[in-house]
Amino acid sequence: MKTAVIEIEGIAPISFSAQYTVAEREGENKGDYDMRTWRERCHVGKDDDRVFMPGKALAKGLVATAMQLGDKVPGRGAKRWGSVFKVGLLCPGELYIMTPAPTTVVPSSQAPSGPQKVDVLKSTIDFVDVYCDATPGKPGGGRVWRRFPVVMNWSTTATIMVVNDLITDKVLKRHVEMCGLINGLGRHRPGQGGDLGRFKLIDFMWHDEAKDKAA
Numbered sequence: 001m002k003t004a005v006i007e008i009e010g011i012a013p014i015s016f017s018a019q020y021t022v023a024e025r026e027g028e029n030k031g032d033y034d035m036r037t038w039r040e041r042c043h044v045g046k047d048d049d050r051v052f053m054p055g056k057a058l059a060k061g062l063v064a065t066a067m068q069l070g071d072k073v074p075g076r077g078a079k080r081w082g083s084v085f086k087v088g089l090l091c092p093g094e095l096y097i098m099t100p101a102p103t104t105v106v107p108s109s110q111a112p113s114g115p116q117k118v119d120v121l122k123s124t125i126d127f128v129d130v131y132c133d134a135t136p137g138k139p140g141g142g143r144v145w146r147r148f149p150v151v152m153n154w155s156t157t158a159t160i161m162v163v164n165d166l167i168t169d170k171v172l173k174r175h176v177e178m179c180g181l182i183n184g185l186g187r188h189r190p191g192q193g194g195d196l197g198r199f200k201l202i203d204f205m206w207h208d209e210a211k212d213k214a215a
Helices: 030-041 057-069 083-086 169-182 210-214
Strands: 002-010 051-054 094-096 097-102 117-119 125-135 143-151 154-163 199-206
Touching: 002 169, 030 143, 057 083, 057 094, 057 154, 057 169, 083 097, 083 169, 094 154, 097 154, 154 169, 169 199
Parallel strands: none
Antiparallel strands: 002 154, 002 199, 051 094, 097 117, 125 143
16 A cells, blocks of 8 residues: 655635534524534534544545546556546545744744744634535525634644555646646635635655665
C-alpha cells in the first residue's frame, strides 16, 4: 500500500454546515434558533473543541475531481481515473483545521522559526451571516438570516491511503492540486457552485511500503 501525507492551505475561507439536532425553544423562530445554535454546524469530536473536516470529504472531492477531468489511464484503453479513484483510495480520520497564531512581540533571539499555527476551536470560531431559505430544499418556508462557522485563513494535513497501484505519486499530486481549485472543501465550495473552501497544495510526502520493505 502507498500513503501520501499532504499539507494544504486555504486560498479562500472555509465554512462548515454539519447536520445537527438541537431542540427548539418554545416560541423560537427559525432565525433566532439559527443564531443560538450555529456553532453546532462545526465538526468536532466528543469532548473535543477542535474543529475538523471529515477525511471522507477530501476523498469524495478527489473522486469528483477525477470524474470531472475525465482523463484516461495511460495504457488502459478507455479506462479513466474517475473509476480508479472511486475504489482506489481513502482518507481516514479527521482533518483538523489550523489557523495562524496571533502575532506577539518577542525578542528576536526567542522568536520561533517558521509560521506558528493553532487549532481552530468551536468555542471561538468566527462566523458569517447569510440571508437564505429558512428550510433549504423546501420551497415556501421564507427567508431568514442564517449563521455559519467560517475560518478566513486555514490549513490542514491529511493522510491519503492508496490501494490501487495505478495511482502514482504524480497522478495523486495533480488531482489534489486540481481538487483544491475546482472542488474545494466545506460549505459553498466550488463543487457546489460556490466560492469557498478552495486550497493549494503546500507539501506532499509519498511513502511506498513495498519499496520501503525492499530497502
